[in-house]
């Protein structure tokens with residue numbers, strides 16, 4: 001609530017004692033708009049009631065502390081959840097249109113290099129997982145954690161830097177084009193790390209290592225365009241379908257023909273069997289979970305420097321996804337739009353219903 005108030009008050013006015021819904025309404029047209037909110041939570045905290053709450057707060061992305069896909073490892077590390085909780089949370093959230101990020105932790109006690117590598121293979125081979133984003137935090141020993149005592153007894157051995165780099169280089173090659181690695185490495189100050197990797201520029205080292213081996217990571221982050229703007233006739237729409245949590249995901253992108261640079265992306269979820277829905281309005285609806293165009297900063301009051309052609313990429317992907325939804329038998333489209341983006345969808349014929357932007361196709 002305070003996030004919305006802070007943004008709204010940038011114009012100098014005060015909005016004390018206003019309800020959350022009123023503050024959100026004001027934010028729809030404010031100078032500083034909130035186009036998405038991310039929260040971090042545990043997989044076992046997610047249920048229908050929680051999802052309703054998150055939507056009322058305006059949350060659009062959820063980061064799940066999945067950590068491992070191995071129940072024995074999870075139990076050993078007292079995570080309080082098993083993979084079933086991760087699978088269920090992923091499904092409930094995707095059916096409600098949320099974008100999902102997993103926090104994964106290689107090198108946990110009970111795991112090893114081979115198991116960790118397998119875990120990342122399973123992440124994208126098994127439709128039950130398929131996170132949209134990944135944060136990879138290799139386990140390290142800090143004095144405050146219970147792991148410190150285990151390490152003191154000699155019962156835990158962190159990977160060497162070389163082992164860790166080799167593992168991450170292998171992991172990078174398993175990432176599909178529809179996932180974005182947001183971060184590798186936790187920002188714990190290195191003087192706090194008693195054992196484990198202290199390399200702070202791990203990502204850079206891995207990118208160099210991949211180059212040396214003439215291999216590539218094709219994740220979103222490694223391909224998103226920065227500055228290199230091509231005219232639109234050089235770009236092409238690509239469509240990639242994959243299965244996820246009892247539904248079909250369509251990943252639509254604008255890329256250059258060689259697929260080296262990603263300009264715009266859209267995640268469309270087509271799921272007809274979703275009995276456990278947080279919102280009845282989503283019944284039989286196709287859901288746009290993400291629309292993102294790179295190489296531009298969206299300012300409502302300042303002029304955008306990119307060409308108007310470039311700016312319309314997102315709109316074209318939306319049109320294309322509406323066509324796909326129709327052809328797959330969906331008569332309704334829902335968007336999990338951030339509060340500040342609602343007006344954008346209104347211009348495209350969408351109307352606000354139960355926190356979602358809805359359009360009959």
Ligand SMILES: [Zn+2]
Pocket residue numbers: 172175181217218219220221222223
């Ligand atoms: Zn990558």
